[in-house]
Amino acid sequence: MNIQIRKFYYGDIPEDTAQVGSNHSTTNENAWPLWEVFIRSKQGLDHKHAGSLHAADAAMAIENARDVYTRRQEGVSIWVIESKHVHASNPDDAEMFYEPASDKIYRHPTFYDLPDELKHM
Amino acid sequence: MMNENKLVSSTLQLADSALILGQRNAAWCAHGPILEQDIAITNITLDLIGQARNFYQYAAKLMNEADNKNETEDTLAYFRNERDFKNYLICELPNGDWAQTILRQFFLSTFQSLLFEKMMQSSDTQLAAIATKSIKEIQYHLKWSSEWVIRLGDGTEESRNRILAAVDYLWMYTGEFFIPAAYEIFNAADLQQDWLHHVAIVFEEATIPFPAENQFMQTGGKTGMHTEHLGFIIAEMQSLQRAYPGAEW
Numbered sequence: 152m153n154i155q156i157r158k159f160y161y162g163d164i165p166e167d168t169a170q171v172g173s174n175h176s177t178t179n180e181n182a183w184p185l186w187e188v189f190i191r192s193k194q195g196l197d198h199k200h201a202g203s204l205h206a207a208d209a210a211m212a213i214e215n216a217r218d219v220y221t222r223r224q225e226g227v228s229i230w231v232i233e234s235k236h237v238h239a240s241n242p243d244d245a246e247m248f249y250e251p252a253s254d255k256i257y258r259h260p261t262f263y264d265l266p267d268e269l270k271h272m
Numbered sequence: 273m274m275n276e277n278k279l280v281s282s283t284l285q286l287a288d289s290a291l292i293l294g295q296r297n298a299a300w301c302a303h304g305p306i307l308e309q310d311i312a313i314t315n316i317t318l319d320l321i322g323q324a325r326n327f328y329q330y331a332a333k334l335m336n337e338a339d340n341k342n343e344t345e346d347t348l349a350y351f352r353n354e355r356d357f358k359n360y361l362i363c364e365l366p367n368g369d370w371a372q373t374i375l376r377q378f379f380l381s382t383f384q385s386l387l388f389e390k391m392m393q394s395s396d397t398q399l400a401a402i403a404t405k406s407i408k409e410i411q412y413h414l415k416w417s418s419e420w421v422i423r424l425g426d427g428t429e430e431s432r433n434r435i436l437a438a439v440d441y442l443w444m445y446t447g448e449f450f451i452p453a454a455y456e457i458f459n460a461a462d463l464q465q466d467w468l469h470h471v472a473i474v475f476e477e478a479t480i481p482f483p484a485e486n487q488f489m490q491t492g493g494k495t496g497m498h499t500e501h502l503g504f505i506i507a508e509m510q511s512l513q514r515a516y517p518g519a520e521w
């Protein structure tokens with residue numbers, strides 16, 4: 152049994168799953184490309200991934216992001232990038248990527264005795 | 273007294289135009305061509321209704337002070353009749369397709385951006401304050417709608433045909449902005465050249481041929497002489513308050 156779980160963000164239902172189980176062509180040539188949206192909040196120093204949306208071009212993507220993700224004053228700066236330009240690590244590589252780090256707790260700076268005068272560490 | 277009536281009428285004219293266009297645009301909610309644009313047009317709707325509220329609240333205050341009345345923003349929106357509404361005719365026209373809705377928004381936002389800039393300098397501090405608050409919203413509406421006009425005009429054959437049809441349909445309703453009504457305290461006639469200039473820039477970018485000069489222009493909205501469409505909008509918009517006066521959420 153092959154169970155596939157995929158995570159979708161608000162507004163992001165990829166065309167390739169729109170007609171699961173049918174024989175129809177699942178590619179919609181007229182669909183606008185997908186964009187990933189990053190928002191920096193007023194207090195934040197970094198842009199955080201907010202979700203994704205569809206837009207015909209970068210200008211429209213920024214405006215859509217403004218309308219969809221900053222309506223409630225969530226941010227003061229927007230980055231967008233077309234989703235196809237994002238390269239992701241392969242889940243199949245998880246073991247060799249991440250597990251070797253799990254038994255190397257000495258990489259955390261937790262074995263030092265800090266002087267009391269030192270704050271905010 | 274005469275001046276005060278002018279001020280009230282002018283304020284109501286601004287309120288009615290924002291409200292009726294807001295009501296029209298609101299019909300796109302859940303019907304937009306794509307989710308993101310559905311949210312965009314709905315945001316614009318909420319901006320317009322916010323503007324209308326500010327103007328109605330001010331008009332109600334002026335009316336109550338002058339005549340010891342008991343008007344509120346709600347009585348002005350929900351208990352006035354078709355002939356009392358002073359909105360530009362273009363606001364009440366049917367939404368048509370996306371191109372028609374976009375182009376109407378572009379025409380009005382272009383005009384509003386010029387008018388509100390002028391209103392910001394008004395000696396009436398309340399109107400100046402409302403204009404100052406609204407102009408940022410309007411600048412975004414203008415940017416958003418301008419880009420859509422360009423996208424449709426310079427897009428596919430289908431989108432181009434639709435925006436050209438929208439120009440044909442809407443153009444004769446754009447002259448009304450600049451023909452002053454007797455009560456209007458802001459003379460918009462001198463904004464016409466700027467308006468035409470800005471529209472021409474966007475049309476050129478969109479490769480839309482500029483309409484010929486001196487065409488027939490519809491008028492009447494500002495003085496309560498409306499198209500057949502306004503009655504239906506008002507019937508729908510007011511039905512709840514007419515049936516249950518004073519009903520609240």
